[in-house]
Amino acid sequence: MVANGGTAPRKRHDDDAIPGKARLRGVRGRVGPGESIELDTLIHHRMRLGIISALAANESVSFNELKALLHTTDGNLSVHARKLEDASYVTCTKRFEDRRPRTEYRLTASGRRALQQYLDHMEALIQATRDTMGK
Incomplete structure (x- = not known):
């Protein structure tokens, strides 16, 4: 994409260096210099986080149950569930x-690990922010 002046906009961070990961600058005292917290952007999206969270709390969830729970359309749910399936975070069974x-959808072992890592990163970021605000 080229800006009005005919030059491409500068990137602020090297977020694209790791596909599927958003790099967040660490909060002082929590992450060393030059280090960052990497969030799995596949899970970070609101709809996909809803899907994977529902599956973490249940052995399996049907398409219609997810659709009602997340207040979404068939097409929207299908697209986001497919992305999670392509990443091997969920399995899909049709009958x-x-x-x-x-x-029906089920969370895979790798999906459960990815969610746990995502939650750990979010909790660390939240705690670091609270620690910084309390000073």
């Missing part, structure tokens, strides 16, 4: 129940 299609 028929009383002649009606039923799609």
